[in-house]
Amino acid sequence: MGAGAGAGPDLEAGAPGGRDRRGWERVLGKGGWIGLGWAEGGYGNRRATLTQQVVWAEEYARSGAPPRSGHIGENLLAPTLIAHGTDEQKARFLPPIAAGDELWCQGYSEPGAGSDLASVRTRADLGADGYRITGQKIWTSLAHEADWCFVLARTEPGSRRHHGLSFLLVPMDQPGRVEVRPIRQLTGTSDFNEVFFDGAHARAEHVVGRAGDGWRVAMSLLGFERGVSTLAQQIGFAAELGRVVRTAVDTGAAEDPVVRERLVRQWAELRTMRWHALRTLGGAGDGGAPSVAKLLWGGWHQRLGELAMAVRGAEAGVGPADWSPTASYELDAAQHLFLFSRADTVYGGSDQIQRDIIAGRVLGLPREPKG
Structure with a gap:
């Protein structure tokens, strides 16, 4: 993208x-x-x-x-x-x-x-x-x-x-x-x-x-890119998080305190993203707000994909029984989430670019000299 x-x-x-x-x-x-x-x-x-x-x-x-x-x-x-x-x-x-x-x-x-x-x-x-x-x-x-x-x-x-x-x-x-x-x-x-x-x-x-x-x-x-649609995107994120939580409970992974801490952190960060989106709504193109939003959700969604696989255990890495190298393949929701989210911190402006924008437009820092 x-x-x-x-x-x-x-x-x-x-x-x-x-x-x-x-x-x-x-x-x-x-x-x-x-x-x-x-x-x-x-x-x-x-x-x-x-x-x-x-x-x-x-x-x-x-x-x-x-x-x-x-x-x-x-x-x-x-x-x-x-x-x-x-x-x-x-x-x-x-x-x-x-x-x-x-x-x-x-x-x-x-x-x-x-x-x-x-x-x-x-x-x-x-x-x-x-x-x-x-x-x-x-x-x-x-x-x-x-x-x-x-x-x-x-x-x-x-x-x-x-x-x-x-x-x-x-x-x-x-x-x-x-x-x-x-x-x-x-x-x-x-x-x-x-x-x-x-x-x-x-x-x-x-x-x-x-x-x-x-x-x-x-x-x-x-500046128009991350406005009202960001809030709709977060509804989808919440649904994905809900599926991960249910899977963690069903597989027993939620009994692990480390997994529970990761689930709670994902929930808390999603709430923070919503508050940030609401606070900046109407001025989405001002300053570094769009870049902050992209940094927040890109990393969050990537970590959710990793967690979706972790709560499934070894089964998460298994494809369909009839898969072959020459055939198309079907992914389940967790596998699709994990693989697609690998690109979340790159497309739509990479994390490095978003940090450069925040540094220059919000913090007033000098540009990094070109080598």
Whole structure:
């Protein structure tokens, strides 16, 4: 997923209800349930207060409803367009997101420039017919399903770091110019992808903000990434923790005082994450709050995966009886949790990057000198 991927385990194809995600988005759109937090009306979304948005998000997660595939468009791109887009861009792109008709992916991370967005090398050259984009993005969630991708690319030749970047809206249906290659994960699923742009076209009027000002737009988007959806994510975390606790009781692992201490710590840390999310809600893009949130839940979820295996004992490492190296395999919930959570401290901005952000933006510490 790379930096600011905006997605998590709930987007995995292996999760329940993941087969017809586009159809489910359209069901939600028809009911007016997409875009509750958008500040502007007239694009097909209901209006809702912040409290109502929290209630909806938490109850949706608690109900066990199908996983969402429209999160990136609804919760990342849409607020960014509302903040930085033109009236024409809003009118073109917000209604299809609200209807569940167009899905989006995020073109940020690159090989060799994962969480370090300022090092992107993907190039976009302006010509008479718009921009031509050449380069590669990686860890792109749901790119194989997306209709559009917002791409951070270098539009000023010779520019360095965060200067000379632009935020472009790029259609994915460009055979021969956009290629998506799935990345097979430890879980056996392939919702992350490599995306190759070979002269892909983007219209000049589909630059969000000013050309060369993409860094500011991209950072604004990352501020929207961990808002109301964080609270819904924690409902899923609570359900996973509940299953681990029940397994610990059933297997007798809970009789071990060390295991009990780990279970209690997971519960207490989850409560702390909720209080932090509520305290920072409404100002999620300010300072280092999003980075603190990512540090908290990334490590927490990874430790939960380890605990889920520990309370199962040796049985946790056993696969299905009919497994073979050439066949696909099915994981149970605990195995899936453990394997997928290995990436929690890397995707969406690695822990090192989050600490750098907190050090610079919150503590005012000088940047670490480059070697």
